[in-house]
Amino acid sequence: MSLEFKIEARSGKARAGLLKTGRGELETPAFMPVGTLGTVKGMSPEELKEIGYQMVLSNAYHLYLRPGSELIKKLGGLHKFMNWDRLLLTDSGGFQVYSLAVLRKLSDDGVEFQSHIDGSRHFFSPEKVMEIQEALGSDIIMPLDDCPALPADPERIRESVARTIAWALRSKAKKNRDDQALFGIVQGGVDAEQRKKCLSELYRIGFSGYALGGLAVGEDPEVRAGMVEMMTEVLPEAQPRYLMGVGPVEECLEAVRNGIDLFDCVLATRNGRNGQLFTSGGKISIKNARFAGDERKPDPECGCYVCRNYSRAYLRHLHVSGEILGVRLNTWHNLYYYYMFFKRMRGAIVSGGFEEFYREQKNKFKAREDG
Amino acid sequence: MSLEFKIEARSGKARAGLLKTGRGELETPAFMPVGTLGTVKGMSPEELKEIGYQMVLSNAYHLYLRPGSELIKKLGGLHKFMNWDRLLLTDSGGFQVYSLAVLRKLSDDGVEFQSHIDGSRHFFSPEKVMEIQEALGSDIIMPLDDCPALPADPERIRESVARTIAWALRSKAKKNRDDQALFGIVQGGVDAEQRKKCLSELYRIGFSGYALGGLAVGEDPEVRAGMVEMMTEVLPEAQPRYLMGVGPVEECLEAVRNGIDLFDCVLATRNGRNGQLFTSGGKISIKNARFAGDERKPDPECGCYVCRNYSRAYLRHLHVSGEILGVRLNTWHNLYYYYMFFKRMRGAIVSGGFEEFYREQKNKFKAREDG
Numbered sequence: 128m129s130l131e132f133k134i135e136a137r138s139g140k141a142r143a144g145l146l147k148t149g150r151g152e153l154e155t156p157a158f159m160p161v162g163t164l165g166t167v168k169g170m171s172p173e174e175l176k177e178i179g180y181q182m183v184l185s186n187a188y189h190l191y192l193r194p195g196s197e198l199i200k201k202l203g204g205l206h207k208f209m210n211w212d213r214l215l216l217t218d219s220g221g222f223q224v225y226s227l228a229v230l231r232k233l234s235d236d237g238v239e240f241q242s243h244i245d246g247s248r249h250f251f252s253p254e255k256v257m258e259i260q261e262a263l264g265s266d267i268i269m270p271l272d273d274c275p276a277l278p279a280d281p282e283r284i285r286e287s288v289a290r291t292i293a294w295a296l297r298s299k300a301k302k303n304r305d306d307q308a309l310f311g312i313v314q315g316g317v318d319a320e321q322r323k324k325c326l327s328e329l330y331r332i333g334f335s336g337y338a339l340g341g342l343a344v345g346e347d348p349e350v351r352a353g354m355v356e357m358m359t360e361v362l363p364e365a366q367p368r369y370l371m372g373v374g375p376v377e378e379c380l381e382a383v384r385n386g387i388d389l390f391d392c393v394l395a396t397r398n399g400r401n402g403q404l405f406t407s408g409g410k411i412s413i414k415n416a417r418f419a420g421d422e423r424k425p426d427p428e429c430g431c432y433v434c435r436n437y438s439r440a441y442l443r444h445l446h447v448s449g450e451i452l453g454v455r456l457n458t459w460h461n462l463y464y465y466y467m468f469f470k471r472m473r474g475a476i477v478s479g480g481f482e483e484f485y486r487e488q489k490n491k492f493k494a495r496e497d498g
Numbered sequence: 499m500s501l502e503f504k505i506e507a508r509s510g511k512a513r514a515g516l517l518k519t520g521r522g523e524l525e526t527p528a529f530m531p532v533g534t535l536g537t538v539k540g541m542s543p544e545e546l547k548e549i550g551y552q553m554v555l556s557n558a559y560h561l562y563l564r565p566g567s568e569l570i571k572k573l574g575g576l577h578k579f580m581n582w583d584r585l586l587l588t589d590s591g592g593f594q595v596y597s598l599a600v601l602r603k604l605s606d607d608g609v610e611f612q613s614h615i616d617g618s619r620h621f622f623s624p625e626k627v628m629e630i631q632e633a634l635g636s637d638i639i640m641p642l643d644d645c646p647a648l649p650a651d652p653e654r655i656r657e658s659v660a661r662t663i664a665w666a667l668r669s670k671a672k673k674n675r676d677d678q679a680l681f682g683i684v685q686g687g688v689d690a691e692q693r694k695k696c697l698s699e700l701y702r703i704g705f706s707g708y709a710l711g712g713l714a715v716g717e718d719p720e721v722r723a724g725m726v727e728m729m730t731e732v733l734p735e736a737q738p739r740y741l742m743g744v745g746p747v748e749e750c751l752e753a754v755r756n757g758i759d760l761f762d763c764v765l766a767t768r769n770g771r772n773g774q775l776f777t778s779g780g781k782i783s784i785k786n787a788r789f790a791g792d793e794r795k796p797d798p799e800c801g802c803y804v805c806r807n808y809s810r811a812y813l814r815h816l817h818v819s820g821e822i823l824g825v826r827l828n829t830w831h832n833l834y835y836y837y838m839f840f841k842r843m844r845g846a847i848v849s850g851g852f853e854e855f856y857r858e859q860k861n862k863f864k865a866r867e868d869g
Contacts, residue, residue, distance in 0.1 A: 166816060166823045194790060194815040202793050202811055210807045419565060422573050436581045440573055444565040445537060452537045454822055 130267070130308035130335040132367050138481035140359060140386040143473050146367055148266045149306050150206075151181060151213050155367060155388040156472055158379070158465045159184040159216060161396060164193070165209040168396050169458040172211045177432070178459070178466050181213050184391040187259045187269075188220025188227070192242050192249075196262040204264035216391075217265035219256045221272035221312070222340070222372070235290060237271070253294040257301040265307065269338065270298030272312040277345040284316040287341070292328040299332055308335035310369060316341060317350050319357055330363060336389075337362055338369040352381055359385040376405070376468050377492050383472050384485055395465045399458030402446040406464070409495040411439075413457065418443040431463035501638070501679035501706040503738050509852035511730060511757040514844050517738055519637045520677050521577075522552060522584050526738060526759040527843055529750070529836045530555040530587060532767060535564070536580040539767050540829040543582045548803070549830070549837050552584050555762040558630045558640075559591025559598070563613050563620075567633040575635030587762075588636035590627045592643035592683070593711070593743070604644070606661060624665040628672040636678065640709065641669030643683040648716040655687040658712070663699040670703055679706035681740060687712060688721050690728055701734055707760075708733055709740040723752055730756040747776070747839050748863050754843050755856055766836045770829030773817040777835070780866040782810075784828065789814040802834035 129148065136143040144155035160167045160175060162183045167175060175183065185205060190196055199208050206212055224231060228240035237252035253271045260268040273290040275283050291314040302309050311329035315322030329337065339358055342351050355370060359382075362368050367388045373379070374392020382390070395405070402413045406426035411418075413425070421439040433442075433456045445453030475484035500519065507514040515526035531538045531546060533554045538546060546554065556576060561567055570579050577583055595602060599611035608623030624642045631639040644661040646654050662685040673680050682700035686693030700708065710729055713722050726741060730753075733739050738759045744750070745763020753761070766776070773784040777797035782789075784796070792810035804813075804827045816824030846855035 164815070164819050164821060165812075166821050169822045171823065171826065193819060194811065198791055198811070201791065202809060208809070208812055208815075210812075420569055420572060438573060438579070440565065440569070441536075441579055441581075444535070444579075448535050448564060450535060450537050451540045451822060451825055452542065455542065455826075 129305055130367075132336070132365065134364070136477045136479075138476040138479055139384065141384050141472075141476045141481045142386055142388060143476040144367060144388050146388075148214060148308065150266050153181040153214055154473060156379075156383045156469055156476075157182065157389055158374075158395075158469045159389065159391040160462055160465075161391055161393045162209070162211075163189050165190060165199075165205060167458075167462075168400065169454045170396075170462065172209065174459060175211075175462070176213070178463050179470070180462070180466060182266075183211060183213070183215055185209075185215055185217050185263070185265065186220065186223065187217045187256055187263065188223035188251075190217075190263060191220065191259045192244055196259040200262035200264070204262075206264060214267070215263075215265040216267040217260050217263055217269065218371070219260070219269040219271045219312070220251060221256075221269075221274045222344075224251060225274050225276065226344075233273070235293065238273075253297040254301045257298050257303075261304050261307065264304075267308050267310060267336070269310055269312060270295045272314055272340055274314060274341045274344070275316065277316055277341070279316050281318065284314075284318050284321050287314045287316070288321045288325045292325060292332075295329055295334075296332050299334070310334050310336040310338050310367075312338045312340040312371070313358065314341045317346050317354055319354070322354065322358055323361055326358065326361060334366070336367040336369060338371050338389075339387075340371045342370070343372045343374075348378065352378065355382050355387065356385050359387065362386070376465070379468070380472065380485060380488055383476075384481070390469075395461040396458050399461040400454050402453070402457060403461075404442075404457055404464075405461050407491075413439065413442045413453075414446050415443070425460055426464070429460065429463065429467075431460055433457075433460040433463070500676055501738075503707070503736065505735070507848045507850075509847040509850055510755065512755050512843075512847045512852045513757055513759060514847040515738060515759050517759075519585060519679065521637050524552040524585055525844055527750075527754045527840055527847075528553065528760055529745075529766075529840045530760065530762040531833055531836075532762055532764045533580070533582075534560050536561060536570075536576060538829075538833075539771065540825045541767075541833065543580065545830060546582075546833070547584070549834050550841070551833070551837060553637075554582060554584070554586055556580075556586055556588050556634070556636065557591065557594065558588045558627055558634065559594035559622075561588075561634060562591065562630045563615055567630040571633035571635070575633075577635060585638070586634075586636040587638040588631050588634055588640065589742070590631070590640040590642045590683070591622060592627075592640075592645045593715075595622060596645050596647065597715075606664065608642070609644075624668040625672045628669050628674075632675050632678065635675075638679050638681060638707070640681055640683055641666045643685055643711055645685060645712045645715070646687060648687055648712070650687055652689065655685075655689050655692050658685045658687070659692045659696045663696060663703075666700055666705075667703050670705070681705050681707040681709050681738075683709045683711040683742070684729065685712045688717050688725050690725070693725065693729055694732055697729065697732060705737070707738040707740060709742050709760075710758075711742045713741070714743045714745075719749065723749065726753050726758065727756050730758065733757070747836070750839070751843065751856060751859055754847075755852070761840075766832040767829050770832040771825050773824070773828060774832075775813075775828055775835075776832050778862075784810065784813045784824075785817050786814070796831055797835070800831065800835065800838075802831055804828075804831040804834070
């Protein structure tokens with residue numbers, strides 16, 4: 128079994144799903160912590176499990192360059208390498224080639240690029256990227272896509288869509304391992320027709336899930352939201368839907384309401400490292416001097432390990448002092464915040480009360496902006 | 499009860515002790531991880547407990563400057579602040595004033611210095627340092643001492659001893675809290691007569707334990723070892739003996755053999771951050787390219803969390819990539835290594851086989867040097 132997906136409940140367009148692979152299950156809607164280099168920055172696998180996470184995102188581009196996907200294969204695969212026995216999804220590197228690598232040369236064959244680490248030259252074809260992910264052994268794998276920065280002119284978008292479709296076909300043809308599920312990535316910028324065309328071609332090829340790629344790459348959040356809403360009208364019902372790289376909980380809430388199932392974003396972890404905490408009362412910057420003597424827990428409504436054991440004053444002290452434990456605790460809290468937000472969304476869908484939950488949250492977000 | 503100390507077994511001069519305070523117990527000989535700023539760098543309190551640690555060292559100078567000892571008091575004391583409910587020993591800051599602070603002015607009253615953080619001016623008297631530690635609420639506290647860098651001329655050593663004795667007397671007079679135990683710190687550089695004089699004066703004042711300070715500050719290890727051996731001949735039997743800041747396990751082994759009970763050192767944690775691992779086969783530098791594909795656990799003879807779950811290849815990858823988890827795992831392993839080394843020393847004392855253990859270890863250290 129590579130992947131089964133069952134929709135257990137609906138509330139409007141929102142779906143509560145259960146994604147099953149040979150390795151384990153995942154309740155959706157779900158947020159995936161980002162573990163680019165085979166570790167979620169600052170966290171241990173046990174801590175991720177303690178929070179409740181079932182799936183982590185990692186990255187083919189990064190692991191191919193360092194330490195090398197063949198090396199990881201030799202060492203028993205990515206799960207063993209990073210001591211994570213739950214689900215792994217690896218992104219193909221399509222996005223990283225465009226956002227990180229230098230001197231790239233793009234053709235229908237693939238993309239030539241220089242490593243952002245040492246300038247060494249590499250070539251990614253759709254087939255190569257499948258080989259990398261088969262070496263890594265992740266449970267859900269993504270095909271190489273052509274991901275243009277936005278805004279992009281219409282010609283570039285059409286080219287990206289044609290190439291993404293052709294590469295998706297080659298990726299599926301190349302796929303070997305039965306224990307991996309391959310998703311399709313929908314490109315098309317903010318051009319509704321191109322997006323729909325891309326999806327319909329991908330659907331004809333047939334994938335275990337469908338991802339919206341090429342968003343959160345420079346466009347306005349409102350435009351992105353419109354694109355997500357439009358696409359959820361045409362995305363197939365039976366497969367999981369993954370909105371790549373989109374992460375503010377406000378946007379996740381809207382996207383879940385529209386029927387998106389999977390999310391990943393560096394916000395929770397990166398903000399943690401920078402001392403930004405997500406709380407029920409809004410974002411707080413823990414380095415702020417007003418927290419120096421604040422004995423309250425970081426989030427009065429939170430029950431995570433951090434909030435049960437530490438004060439804002441201590442977190443501020445750790446952050447100001449550059450202590451590693453500060454990064455750990457901030458990241459832990461933020462990942463718990465995300466986990467619980469998604470858990471509550473799912474609970475609301477299952478109980479049929481998602482619209483009420485949605486309105487409550489919207490009011491809360493609004494109140495923060497006004498406050 | 500501020501402190502009770504019972505010697506449960508001896509093997510030659512080596513002692514297996516049990517140190518009791520109102521807060522808890524500590525088996526000696528023992529190594530204290532260093533938590534300068536109210537956190538052992540890279541570790542959580544739960545992880546320290548999982549290894550087995552019962553006591554952590556923290557620092558009055560650092561916490562006074564940041565976040566402030568009065569603030570910590572207001573927040574419920576250092577134990578609560580850092581979520582550590584086991585024993586805490588705080589060093590007085592005597593050493594830090596000399597090693598870190600700038601533009602100090604030393605007199606019999608105390609020492610004026612500028613913060614190494616922001617250049618702000620402060621004055622530490624023996625009384626002030628007692629107040630700081632009473633605010634922190636640590637279980638074992640140290641008096642302000644006059645700690646010269648070595649080599650130092652005889653006059654400076656005599657001055658330091660006279661001042662350290664006078665300050666120790668003032669510290670004891672100032673001591674308020676019954677739940678804190680005050681140790682005396684023996685100065686005297688590498689001058690045997692001055693060291694003995696300092697100890698005998700301190701003993702007349704009477705302290706709950708005696709520390710050898712002012713070592714590992716520039717002198718040869720052989721000279722230091724000789725000084726430790728000589729002092730253990732005259733240190734009182736009934737109280738715990740603490741060799742401050744001395745940390746290579748080779749030196750700890752010698753010192754335990756001579757009857758030292760307590761140790762602290764940044765080596766385990768600092769080396770961990772730098773990718774240096776202590777193993778049964780000697781120190782290894784995990785960044786070395788030869789570990790890139792090494793699927794073995796860091797130390798083949800170790801049963802710690804790190805060695806049970808991760809390969810050298812993964813630790814190298816984390817270190818090379820600058821990942822926080824790398825620092826965490828390296829530090830964890832090193833602290834476990836130290837903990838187990840001390841546990842085995844104690845076991846050997848209790849079983850009467852310390853000399854055999856000592857010879858085995860010496861041969862092992864020798865073999866490493868030869869190899």
